[in-house]
Amino acid sequence: MWKELCILAALGLWAWQDCKRMRVNIYTVFAAVAVAACYSVFSGGDMAGVFCGVMVGVFLLIAAAVSRQSVGVADGLVFVFTGILLGFWGNIVLLFASLSLGALFSVYQIVVKRRSRHYEFAFLPFVLGGYIAVLAMGGI
Numbered sequence: 001m002w003k004e005l006c007i008l009a010a011l012g013l014w015a016w017q018d019c020k021r022m023r024v025n026i027y028t029v030f031a032a033v034a035v036a037a038c039y040s041v042f043s044g045g046d047m048a049g050v051f052c053g054v055m056v057g058v059f060l061l062i063a064a065a066v067s068r069q070s071v072g073v074a075d076g077l078v079f080v081f082t083g084i085l086l087g088f089w090g091n092i093v094l095l096f097a098s099l100s101l102g103a104l105f106s107v108y109q110i111v112v113k114r115r116s117r118h119y120e121f122a123f124l125p126f127v128l129g130g131y132i133a134v135l136a137m138g139g140i
Helices: 002-021 026-042 047-066 073-111 124-136
Strands: none
Touching: 002 026, 002 073, 002 124, 026 073, 047 073, 073 124
């Protein structure tokens, strides 16, 4: 229960920052990654699952570099954080839920609001929404 609340609090803070400024304080993400790593090591978590979960975030960091920041570095680091705490499959489920919500929002923006397909929006609110949706459906 505490782990879920900590993830919710961190995602809530970062989603708010992303909505407000389209920027996230990267130092808070680094600090959260460090705390999550310490928690995972000292709680005796499944290190293979943690490593694979982190790889989801690393993939997004590579996508950020290749796409010239179309995917934000903070998005990748947030998925490193969630990968440490949720493991591989939990992080994959969270990524799928977040991308699904983001896709629905994009369709709405393009069809109803007549925005261009190059319209940029904050992604971390969808990560928060995806996490809440997954928790509501029974958790990860």
